[in-house]
Amino acid sequence: MRVLICPDKFAGTLPAAEVAAAVATGWRDRAPADELVLRPLSDGGPGFVEVLAESTAGRRVPVPTVDPLGRPVPGEILLVDGPGAGGTATAGPTAYVESAQACGLHLLTEAERDPKHTTSYGLGLLLVAAVEHGARRVVVGLGGSATNDAGAGMFTALGVTPLDAAGYALPYGGAALAGVDRLDGVPRLRGVELVAATDVDNPLTGLHGASNVYGPQKGADRADVLLLDAALQRFAGILVAELPGCPPELAALPGAGAAGGIGAALLALGGRCESGIDLVTALIGLPAALDAADLVITGEGSFDHQSLRGKVVAGVAGAARDRGLPCVVVAGQVSTGRRESAAAGVTEAYALVDHFGGETGGGLAQALARPADGLRGIAARLAGQWSR
Known part of the structure; x- marks a missing residue:
């Protein structure tokens, strides 16, 4: 399976390149034969x-x-x-x-x-x-x-x-x-x-x-x-x-x-x-990588209402939707509703906070302290669900 991993940074915790690397490591732990393409992204902000x-x-x-x-x-x-x-x-x-x-x-x-x-x-x-x-x-x-x-x-x-x-x-x-x-x-x-x-x-x-x-x-x-x-x-x-x-x-x-x-x-x-x-995706050749992918994984620190207004997740999800590709979002926190996410092209969304036990279970503190561990864990679970 060809998986395109193209996240934004997780503000305050991990730059985009480290987010992509953590997701790739988790996926390979479960599905080592799959082809992974890493394209860290930015919308103009830090990174x-x-x-x-x-x-x-x-x-x-x-x-x-x-x-x-x-x-x-x-x-x-x-x-x-x-x-x-x-x-x-x-x-x-x-x-x-x-x-x-x-x-x-x-x-x-x-x-x-x-x-x-x-x-x-x-x-x-x-x-x-x-x-x-x-x-x-x-x-x-x-x-x-x-x-x-x-x-x-x-x-x-x-x-x-x-x-x-x-x-x-x-x-x-x-x-x-x-x-x-x-x-x-x-x-x-x-x-x-x-x-x-x-x-x-x-x-x-x-x-x-x-x-x-x-x-x-x-x-x-x-x-x-x-x-x-x-x-x-x-x-x-x-x-x-x-x-x-x-x-x-x-x-x-x-x-x-x-x-x-x-x-x-x-x-x-x-x-x-x-x-x-749009500028970054054109410069790094993201359209060609999307054309060759079977699944797209993107993400950012907080997937919220602002995410769907010109930010990385919106751009990636829209491009995946236009190609008929499933797009999974991995974020520190997710507060965007399923309906508006789906309309933007997002197939599924996963939060580090939930992975670590939710808000009441100290999930937020763990998500901030151990984001790479959480990303690897979620990616391994995704590989079990999506890999052929």
Whole structure:
């Protein structure tokens, strides 16, 4: 039997490559003769560069950067020659950049999470490095961010400083944008093409915007959300007024709210949004692997209502359904109903929490502490059910 194993990361516990390896090990324990194809995936969030680096002939370049509080952290860019996003040829390499390496929520403790003050400056340093290495196209994976500054910090690193009415540079963070009055400087991008690889279609502001939808998980309370939403609305107006070519409807564009508004910043600089999962699957050759498979196994940390809105599981399950293939989801927790899962192309879904005895039996603690063990156990059971 030909089994395609193509999961996303389990956020906070295992990267996608280790998830795939654990599932493969469990399956081989029960059905060693089956053919297993591993294709770890990312939708643009944490693990974006690592997943692409494993499947492309690219060059990983270390880049020192800073985290959402300005502390030094290691980053990297992936340089790939030849066709990049969209399949068109360029005069130079395409650089793949992961915003979560500099802006990721995982870089902060729970007590440090405060989107009023966190900054995207580190992502700007990664973009500068990509430009300095001769990239003609830069694809920025968006997701898993701790920031809500609409890319204001990123702009500063690129040479565009937001100023207040007195002409002073604003402090970092989304809250300070309530006092933005104008911009100083021009972006040092040398005409590169920008692509935002994102798994969300939220606008920048409003009920479904970055602050309202994602602010609370980054540490914002209700008062913070209202403050941040108004601040981003003001900043969007400044970008429209002062950046040549910035779309006039910037705040309302789909994807503008990605990664705390970094999507809006890239759109303001003339970039465009592309589906992160579609971009990754095309680059790593997933369609051909699906065509040759008998069964597909995918998964992520939490299989919930957001999973079916442009994330890895939705993309994989839909592609499997279109080919008439069964698709099994393995996740840390499962809260999506059977009916909506089936409509998305999911045949079965299994949770590590249940494997370890459920919520009341300490299953959640075990799922977080021993995810690889749980994945191996579930995969062995799946092999017993599905293998010929």
